[in-house]
Amino acid sequence: MEVLEIGLILMGLMFLFLGAGLWVALSLFAVGVIGLEFFTSAQTGPIIATTAWSGLASWSLAPLPLFIWMGEILFRSRLSEDMFTGLAPWLNKLPGRLLHVNILGCGIFAAVSGSSAATAATIGRMSIPELRKQGYADRLILGTLAGSGTLGLLIPPSIILIVYGVSAELSIARLFIAGILPGAMLIILFMGFVMIWATANKDKMPPAGPDMGFMEKVRASGRLIPVIVLIASVIGSIYGGIATPTEAAAFGVVGALILSAISGSLNRASFIDGLMGATRTSCMIGFILAGAAVLTVTMGFTGIPRELAAWIAEMNLSPYALLAALTVFFIVLGCFLDGISVVVLTTSVILPMVQAAGIDLLWFGIYVVLVVEMSQITPPVGFNLFVLQGLTGKNLFSIARASLPFFFLLLLAVLLITVFPEIATWLPQKMNG
Amino acid sequence: AEKWDMATPYPDATFHTQNIIEFAKDVKEATGGELDITVHSGGSLFKHPDIKRSVQRGLVPAGETLISLLSNEDPVYGVDAIPFLATSYDEAKKLWEASRPAIEEKLAGDGLKVLYAVAWPAQGLYTAKPVSTVDDLKGMKFRAYNSATSKLADLTGMVGTQVEVPEIPTAFATGIVEAMMTSPSTGANSKAWDFVENFYDVQAWLPKNMVIVNAKAFDGLSPEVQKAVMDAAAKAETRGWEMSMAETDAQKKVLADNGMNVAAPSDELKAGLAKVGEQMVADWQAEAGDTGAAIIDAFKK
Amino acid sequence: MFKFSAGLAAIFLVAIALLILASSLGRFVGIAVHDANELAGFSLAAGTFLALGPALRAGTHIRVLIVLSHLKGGLRRGIESITLAAASFLGGYFAYWMAVLAEESFSYGDTSPGVLAFPLWIPQAAMAFGLIVFTIAMLEALFDVARGRAPGFASRETSELTE
Ligand code: NA
Numbered sequence A: 001m002e003v004l005e006i007g008l009i010l011m012g013l014m015f016l017f018l019g020a021g022l023w024v025a026l027s028l029f030a031v032g033v034i035g036l037e038f039f040t041s042a043q044t045g046p047i048i049a050t051t052a053w054s055g056l057a058s059w060s061l062a063p064l065p066l067f068i069w070m071g072e073i074l075f076r077s078r079l080s081e082d083m084f085t086g087l088a089p090w091l092n093k094l095p096g097r098l099l100h101v102n103i104l105g106c107g108i109f110a111a112v113s114g115s116s117a118a119t120a121a122t123i124g125r126m127s128i129p130e131l132r133k134q135g136y137a138d139r140l141i142l143g144t145l146a147g148s149g150t151l152g153l154l155i156p157p158s159i160i161l162i163v164y165g166v167s168a169e170l171s172i173a174r175l176f177i178a179g180i181l182p183g184a185m186l187i188i189l190f191m192g193f194v195m196i197w198a199t200a201n202k203d204k205m206p207p208a209g210p211d212m213g214f215m216e217k218v219r220a221s222g223r224l225i226p227v228i229v230l231i232a233s234v235i236g237s238i239y240g241g242i243a244t245p246t247e248a249a250a251f252g253v254v255g256a257l258i259l260s261a262i263s264g265s266l267n268r269a270s271f272i273d274g275l276m277g278a279t280r281t282s283c284m285i286g287f288i289l290a291g292a293a294v295l296t297v298t299m300g301f302t303g304i305p306r307e308l309a310a311w312i313a314e315m316n317l318s319p320y321a322l323l324a325a326l327t328v329f330f331i332v333l334g335c336f337l338d339g340i341s342v343v344v345l346t347t348s349v350i351l352p353m354v355q356a357a358g359i360d361l362l363w364f365g366i367y368v369v370l371v372v373e374m375s376q377i378t379p380p381v382g383f384n385l386f387v388l389q390g391l392t393g394k395n396l397f398s399i400a401r402a403s404l405p406f407f408f409l410l411l412l413a414v415l416l417i418t419v420f421p422e423i424a425t426w427l428p429q430k431m432n433g
Numbered sequence B: 001a002e003k004w005d006m007a008t009p010y011p012d013a014t015f016h017t018q019n020i021i022e023f024a025k026d027v028k029e030a031t032g033g034e035l036d037i038t039v040h041s042g043g044s045l046f047k048h049p050d051i052k053r054s055v056q057r058g059l060v061p062a063g064e065t066l067i068s069l070l071s072n073e074d075p076v077y078g079v080d081a082i083p084f085l086a087t088s089y090d091e092a093k094k095l096w097e098a099s100r101p102a103i104e105e106k107l108a109g110d111g112l113k114v115l116y117a118v119a120w121p122a123q124g125l126y127t128a129k130p131v132s133t134v135d136d137l138k139g140m141k142f143r144a145y146n147s148a149t150s151k152l153a154d155l156t157g158m159v160g161t162q163v164e165v166p167e168i169p170t171a172f173a174t175g176i177v178e179a180m181m182t183s184p185s186t187g188a189n190s191k192a193w194d195f196v197e198n199f200y201d202v203q204a205w206l207p208k209n210m211v212i213v214n215a216k217a218f219d220g221l222s223p224e225v226q227k228a229v230m231d232a233a234a235k236a237e238t239r240g241w242e243m244s245m246a247e248t249d250a251q252k253k254v255l256a257d258n259g260m261n262v263a264a265p266s267d268e269l270k271a272g273l274a275k276v277g278e279q280m281v282a283d284w285q286a287e288a289g290d291t292g293a294a295i296i297d298a299f300k301k
Numbered sequence C: 001m002f003k004f005s006a007g008l009a010a011i012f013l014v015a016i017a018l019l020i021l022a023s024s025l026g027r028f029v030g031i032a033v034h035d036a037n038e039l040a041g042f043s044l045a046a047g048t049f050l051a052l053g054p055a056l057r058a059g060t061h062i063r064v065l066i067v068l069s070h071l072k073g074g075l076r077r078g079i080e081s082i083t084l085a086a087a088s089f090l091g092g093y094f095a096y097w098m099a100v101l102a103e104e105s106f107s108y109g110d111t112s113p114g115v116l117a118f119p120l121w122i123p124q125a126a127m128a129f130g131l132i133v134f135t136i137a138m139l140e141a142l143f144d145v146a147r148g149r150a151p152g153f154a155s156r157e158t159s160e161l162t163e
């Protein structure tokens, strides 16, 4: 199997480049260039330029830098501190306490953002400094963020569900609705894990705050009002018919600017600081996206993912065995390619075989999202890992280690929706009736 | 044996892509594997706006593109999406025959060769509220996605607004868009009944996709293979138009079966839209000059 | 030059926000704002690449230092030099082909498919310029390392070495 050898060579090169300290975006780019140059007859230079151009000049990416900017503005305002002060008394009794803010914050933010990186970046920008200050273990801070950031893909709106819905010709609205219960289930799984971990590792948790009476709690929650207003206005701009989900990000930026102006933390210097910070972070992520696009087009020309998928198709597996094989396939490819690229490159081969095996395509969409979510947190190519490395300067593999439990929880979620497919299909069916 | 990559913009389930896959199979069979075309569907190799240039630059030898997507390059491509000029399969076919020489000439100048073109089902009007005259359209937020649809919005007093395909369902649900023009197939595939109530079969125009090849790559093939490709293309053109017609009927039925109000436009609406169409044909002709006049003459003959 | 490039990139980020707001509010009051989505995409592409060089100098671009951090002295400097040389080459290669793309778009007169028919070479040339700035920043770092100095971004990416 010749493509397998090419795949292994490219994989080896990827590790070599990354290990030698070549920047992540350039490593992806270099592997793509080498793949095109040596393993295809394609014209490398013009192809990579066209690919980088059309990969980035896309309306669908526009919310990403805006959400990053929103996070930068909020980070410089008192808002994130207020949010934690307001939530702390309520979470005091819950094992894991403020770590749940990461999970719930990502869950709520996921209802606005369709991307996993934007979710992790925006929430992380606000929560990491606060949680560190309070003495929570870095491993859990990073793990919960990396894991819950992926909720951006499952809880509607979702970029990957749109990509899948277009290729499978399914109703995007139905797919979005199908994502709601599995999203809630993931939140429960993540929170459950944090509670168990916190109970088992009491010594690694910071001391609990003082207990407050109910009225005191309510008073402390007053500080939550600005956050609630901001979230409500962004979500409201979508459901009120003012903005499309893409446009909501721009309203988020305006809302964040207004809030920080009201709280008195907005001035010329902080505005420029926030803007430049957002520009650099968006650039870092955008450059990696361009590198990933180059690697993806190389995969398209070499035909590696397609042939691997075709190879699975030839095995004529039973539905469960097929799902197991596909899960392994997606996890392995997801380590090296961005999850959405894997879907784009393989739907032509995978959808017919899934259909032939009698698997419901709507359900399979949710399954695909879950495996793509895993790809966001597996090294060496995982966008949430990149975002968190950008935010904290910690190394990629230690962030990946912190995210490992959440990878397994995602795997558990795949198992759960396989055993109980209704988790994904019940709500959309209700909609039919 | 020669291996070709082919870049196409639409997903596998689309009948155009199905037809292309069939075409690739025919070529492979007819040439005894001499030419093996791998179809990269769904924009997985190049995005739709880049496909024509990529074939022109020789990055891929073959590709598919919507003809009217190129209308900013030259007005001649815009003839494919003038509302209410050619409003049936027969007329669309006639328009293709009338415009093919001009389009071929334009493409030849870019080192491209057109193999065949296939029409989409006719564009119908989807509206949230019932519509019986052009006046009813006034002030509606209309999804405009190119120059022609923007102009259509202006001429009918609608407000053109840009909403990308995947966001259409939410946009209708929240009132960001109240009307759009697209084919019954796109409507059925996106389960339009989830978010919009009325479908008027106004048959505004039948946009076409064309399959193009890089002329140099094509000339590099042996005469026998070239002939096999052209034969398969002719077959694909016939098959594609039949698929398109079957698709129209089937998908209109799907819309109706799912409770949408599928109706023919009222006479007033039809007359009003036809008037708008005349204006747009005149404007296009002014833009396209002699070539445009020649195409319209050949079409009206 | 780095300041200029970074400033332009920031302006493009603001442009994305303004474009999207304009189209959203324009629709609300009944004015059609054409092609805002396309222009926002172009701004994103241009802004991302213009910020490449400044972001490199600020230590924002991420890489895996797990191997390098365990190496010392000459060996580390050697590998670091090779990596920087390779990175400079890749940057230059990328810049060259991006410039070719911009030039071809210019000579073909390629425009966006929308109403405005915006010339594609403008954002593409911005991308090529950004890559040139990036390559210069990379060469600057290579020069530093070759002369035995730490490159400008080193101080900002060390936090992982201390953990
Ligand atoms: Na989401």
Ligand code: NA
Pocket (backbone or CB within 6 Å): A334, A335, A336, A337, A374, A375, A376, A377, A378, A379, A380, A381, A382, A383
């Ligand atoms: Na990964």
